[in-house]
Amino acid sequence: MPSLLNRLIYVDDSGNPRSGLVVYGWVEFTPDHWPSALGNWLQMRKRLWREHRIPLTQELHTTEYVNGRGRISTQIPDRHIHNGVEYWKDFGREVALECLETLRNTEGLSLGAVYRKGKPEDIAHTRQQAYAALVDRLEAELARSDSLALVFMDGDGSDTSYRSTHRNLRLSQRRVIEDAIHLDSRSSQLVQMADLVAWCANSSIDRHPRNEFAWEWFEKYLSERDPRRSPQEI
Template sequence: MRMPTDINSYPDLFVHTVLPCAVGSSGWFRRHTFTQRQVREHISISGRNDPSRSGVTFHAKPPATTGDCRATPRTADERPRRPPRTYSNVKVIVREQRLCGRAWCRGSSDSVCPGSPVSCRYMTTLDRLIYMDDSGHPPSGLAVYGWVEFRPDRWTSVLSSWLSLRKMLWREFTIPVSTELHATEYVNGRGRISKRIPDRHVHNGTPYLKDFGREVAEHCLETLRCTEGLRAGSVWMVGEPRELHESKRRLYASLVSRIERELSATHSLGLVVMDGDGSDTSYRGVHRQLKLDSRRIIEDAIHLDSSGSQLVQMADLVAYSAYMAVAKPPMHEFAWRWYERFLSERDPLRAPQRLL
């Protein structure tokens, strides 16, 4: 039964409509049952508050089986349709005027709404900011990369969490916020990051800088473990001892390929920030070997010196912990389980991964 188009008169009205959304290249249409609120949004965008222009048909009763296009009588002007298919991600999306503003089917990689002058494909967004650093052991040929990553909308909260730690280190140990925390240096007692060493790390008037550095490192790792929205990861390989640079290049290329596959699976974009001054052109070469029309990591690796980036210093600590977990140097047994204790919760794979 055809009903009046004033949906406000029917608070319990069910709406059954044919959405103008092509699936793949077949061009056939699907019926869907929506709530009153959803169809009002659809009318306001595609019909400019005129239901007769929106392609919406009102029925007094819902179809016998919600979501089954065979349960609703066909009208005379409908073309024969193929057997129904199942798409779980079909939704109504209110979009900008420069796009079609209509319902958008994500059931196929080439789904296009014919009502729009612009092809409505997957809405690709920048979802991953990846801050990365390397580590390794030239005599053994071990190469390691570690990183922290998060969504762009988490950038403020992640950085705020780390800066809160740096302020605590200033209050407790007078370590300036601007001082670079380079794990290899302060964990091994090289360099003096503070002029006030706690009494518990001073014995017979001699400061034990290694013990102090380990305490600072564990404070930093605990902050990484507790930072909401942060993810960590690491990869490693063993190559020829005399060709550590080439081993790192191969490992980085393999890592970039893996990230590309992950981004492609989620229809996302990513951006890599690497420690350094950009003088090493091997990173640039890896990025420029990607196919331009399908690549998901935008731009070359952006180089930031760790001395001026708190987030790169976070990545440095992840890379150092991953190196300790893999290499297990005899003189650093205290750090062997740092990755397991602090970072496995933030690593989806729970441990450093061997790629090559």
């Protein structure tokens, strides 16, 4: 019996270059769950438009909106306006929690995160090592289940290290089909989902005081969808 394509994996990165930390987070599902996983997220996006005036086409880039830097809404709710001042951080965190609840309640979806720490001056090398280790782990899992996968990542593909990681493997034994397929996060809802996972994983590992509000988000909202229950050092 031929191997089956049974994993669609959407990956994004996070981390802290100043400390040498690299994080990869992802969401995944089987191809038959693709319509329902995306549909569940799109229903949430429609609610965000109805209730918060966040356009469906607005990119939800966690670093921007959760820290109040991104103006994701065309009309911030009155409850986040006090004495004429708009509290975008409070609003962004409310949106993030709604997104996290959606991930937690999406049937057929699983997720995960890995990280690696290196020297700040070697961050590019650490990123490459972390991705190579992640691909090695995926290849081993796929070999054990005699299955195939597609990996999608944020970006334009200009970083050739991702391509090299896959092409350095023996073609006859590769289980990830093709190289990582790059998608623009501005137009990919699924990459935006992975971005949220990666950001939450980073916050749980690199416990910076400014993100204390999110230190436990991965454990509270995402761990039940993660077979390993927490981000793994790799």
